[in-house]
Amino acid sequence: MSGRPIATDRSATGIPTHRLAIWWVLASEVVIFGGLLGAYLMHRLGHPEWAEAASHTQTWIGAVNTFVLLTSSFTAVLAHQAAEKGDGKKAAMLLVFTIGGALTFLMIKSFEWYTEISHGYTITANTFWSFYYTAAGLHALHVIAGAIIMGIVAVGAFKGRMLHRVEIIGIYWHFVDVVWIFLFPLLYIAK
Amino acid sequence: MSEHSDHNGHGHGEGHGTGFYFKIYLTLLVLFLISVAGPEIGEATGIRAITLVTAFGIALWKARLVINEFMHLKAEKRIMKWLLTTSVILMALMVAGVSPDVLNHRGNNWENLAAQAAVERGLAEMAGEVHEEEGTEVVEAEPAGFTAAASYGTVCATCHGAAGDGSGVAGAALDPPPANFTDPVFWEGRDRDRIITVIRDGAAAVGGSALMAPWGALYDEEQLGLMADYVMSFNPNQ
Numbered sequence: 038m039s040g041r042p043i044a045t046d047r048s049a050t051g052i053p054t055h056r057l058a059i060w061w062v063l064a065s066e067v068v069i070f071g072g073l074l075g076a077y078l079m080h081r082l083g084h085p086e087w088a089e090a091a092s093h094t095q096t097w098i099g100a101v102n103t104f105v106l107l108t109s110s111f112t113a114v115l116a117h118q119a120a121e122k123g124d125g126k127k128a129a130m131l132l133v134f135t136i137g138g139a140l141t142f143l144m145i146k147s148f149e150w151y152t153e154i155s156h157g158y159t160i161t162a163n164t165f166w167s168f169y170y171t172a173a174g175l176h177a178l179h180v181i182a183g184a185i186i187m188g189i190v191a192v193g194a195f196k197g198r199m200l201h202r203v204e205i206i207g208i209y210w211h212f213v214d215v216v217w218i219f220l221f222p223l224l225y226i227a228k
Numbered sequence: 229m230s231e232h233s234d235h236n237g238h239g240h241g242e243g244h245g246t247g248f249y250f251k252i253y254l255t256l257l258v259l260f261l262i263s264v265a266g267p268e269i270g271e272a273t274g275i276r277a278i279t280l281v282t283a284f285g286i287a288l289w290k291a292r293l294v295i296n297e298f299m300h301l302k303a304e305k306r307i308m309k310w311l312l313t314t315s316v317i318l319m320a321l322m323v324a325g326v327s328p329d330v331l332n333h334r335g336n337n338w339e340n341l342a343a344q345a346a347v348e349r350g351l352a353e354m355a356g357e358v359h360e361e362e363g364t365e366v367v368e369a370e371p372a373g374f375t376a377a378a379s380y381g382t383v384c385a386t387c388h389g390a391a392g393d394g395s396g397v398a399g400a401a402l403d404p405p406p407a408n409f410t411d412p413v414f415w416e417g418r419d420r421d422r423i424i425t426v427i428r429d430g431a432a433a434v435g436g437s438a439l440m441a442p443w444g445a446l447y448d449e450e451q452l453g454l455m456a457d458y459v460m461s462f463n464p465n466q
Binding site: 051057060078 | 244246249250252253256257260263264267279280283284286287290291294295297298299300304305307308311312314315316318319320322323326327330331332333343346347349350351353354
């Protein structure tokens with residue numbers, strides 16, 4: 038293990054470096070998503086007429102996707118648990134389930150956007166729809182990135198390598214879930 | 229705690245069995261169902277508080293569960309909690325800082341005309357859609373998608389106000405002020421032909437102010453009539 042980077046062993050905070058790193062990523066994500074959702078919320082409150090546009094979002098689709106993401110968070114935490122016990126194969130399998138959740142989410146999202154766009158609710162239709170596509174789109178990009186990285190981590194875990202990565206991608210994935218937990222009421226429920 | 233964290237970093241969160249995580253997952257699902265059902269009840273009963281509490285209160289609760297139990301932030305070193313809290317506070321400060329300018333559309337020394345016009349236009353369009361759905365005779369939907377209400381909302385409401393009372397934002401500074409169609413006195417001696425002339429050729433054509441511009445280029449003969457009917461529908465004595 039001589040090729041191992043020094044930084045993984047050093048830890049001024051007492052937190053392993055890889056975990057410290059993902060927390061830093063998330064700390065900056067909080068500001069990115071927080072700023073976007075905050076801006077949306079303020080505009081929504083200042084524009085009563087957005088109620089009309091907002092009434093066209095499809096609540097049940099948002100609800101199904103919430104369920105999908107919650108479930109994928111559950112499999113992600115089980116993958117972490119398996120990795121902790123050193124069971125790389127099981128961790129990899131659970132990560133594959135989680136990726137399945139990500140893909141299901143994206144498929145449902147594509148169907149949703151397809152129906153909306155074909156009804157003329159495009160990103161330029163009005164400011165509500167601009168926010169809608171920007172916020173959900175930025176979130177969807179995170180889902181895509183998560184799915185890809187989980188794939189890479191799962192391959193390693195299957196071979197019993199770099200099991201600590203399972204926890205790190207898990208923390209990231211839960212964050213993606215948390216963002217959706219807020220997007221769901223903002224875009225679909227509070228009409 | 230994570231004091232005995234080994235250098236693989238798997239030390240924390242240990243001791244939680246599958247059963248524990250499953251319980252958290254089930255709790256999340258129950259909360260999720262409440263967050264969907266609550267707003268339905270809120271809407272049915274007309275109590276907005278139910279909607280807001282079940283939608284956003286539950287979201288906070290769910291987020292807390294995921295962050296504490298799935299991300300194991302609860303068991304993480306304190307410095308990490310402070311780092312993330314700082315991030316949330318900075319974000320909240322930023323939002324709070326700009327909120328007076330975004331939430332309000334007018335302040336002591338400023339007015340956001342574009343936002344005000346957008347609100348008026350949007351509300352007028354909503355009203356127009358309602359008319360259309362109810363099929364009232366005032367607004368006859370044209371095949372080309374023309375409705376007098378919608379056109380009034382986009383073209384005229386900025387001066388005459390969505391309610392026709394002359395309170396449009398762009399009209400506030402005009403002298404003479406835009407006509408108030410809800411004032412019975414205004415309608416004394418004004419008939420449909422005059423209104424059509426004014427819309428087509430401007431108020432100057434009837435001896436009024438040029439601030440009321442001619443809009444004839446926008447409408448054909450039939451649409452002019454519909455616009456006039458719509459304007460006349462503001463007359464309280466009609």
